Amino acid sequence: MHSPVNWALLGLVIERPSYAYELAMRFERTYEGALTLSSVSHVYTALAALRERGLVEEVLGTRGALRSKRRYQATASGLCEHADWLVGQVSEERRRQRLLVAQLGALARTPDRALEVLDAYEAACLAEAAAAPAAGGEEGPGTTRLVARLTGEETRLAIAAKLEWAQYARAQLRALAASGTAIARERPS
Numbered sequence: 001m002h003s004p005v006n007w008a009l010l011g012l013v014i015e016r017p018s019y020a021y022e023l024a025m026r027f028e029r030t031y032e033g034a035l036t037l038s039s040v041s042h043v044y045t046a047l048a049a050l051r052e053r054g055l056v057e058e059v060l061g062t063r064g065a066l067r068s069k070r071r072y073q074a075t076a077s078g079l080c081e082h083a084d085w086l087v088g089q090v091s092e093e094r095r096r097q098r099l100l101v102a103q104l105g106a107l108a109r110t111p112d113r114a115l116e117v118l119d120a121y122e123a124a125c126l127a128e129a130a131a132a133p134a135a136g137g138e139e140g141p142g143t144t145r146l147v148a149r150l151t152g153e154e155t156r157l158a159i160a161a162k163l164e165w166a167q168y169a170r171a172q173l174r175a176l177a178a179s180g181t182a183i184a185r186e187r188p189s
Helices: 004-015 020-030 041-052 076-105 111-131 145-179
Strands: 056-058 071-074
Touching (some): 004 020, 004 041, 004 071, 004 076, 020 041, 041 056, 076 111
16 A cells, blocks of 8 residues: 555544544644645545555444444554555655755756755755744644644754755865866666
8 A cells, every 4th residue: 555645544543443534634734734635525435445555443333334434443454554645654764865866966966956856955954934823832633742743853953964964965076166077877887
């Protein structure tokens, strides 16, 4: 299962068994700005996929209820797979960062252009930091105080690391520009 929407909905069901429409409303509040639903019917499609995989089940006593009144809860398998997916996000984030570095490295023949891109990257990081909730922030739309605190602190630490890396990359690119050489690509003999 590759859809982050499906995993996000599973997380909401783990948090609290819910009806499909309630899940759609909670989804919009909780993941505002991070994920979007194409429509409320997306929730029904995702729940069907989650149910087919054995990750959610209908709460007893709701069989035969109207489609919108069926209540879903996570299964033991759903809890385990969700935890595995969360841990797997570490390597996914790392993969995206390696991709960024490789693409910046593609500009090594034009260090001045690479520095311009790095400046824009740094500006985007600072804008993200400014838009993030404070680490001790109050409850926001669809979040608990704990989630607000965790989000704020994760953003602060991640942005600090990205800015530190940007300083390192800038120093390397400036040294490359000052030497007047570009990184030679390996050529087969």
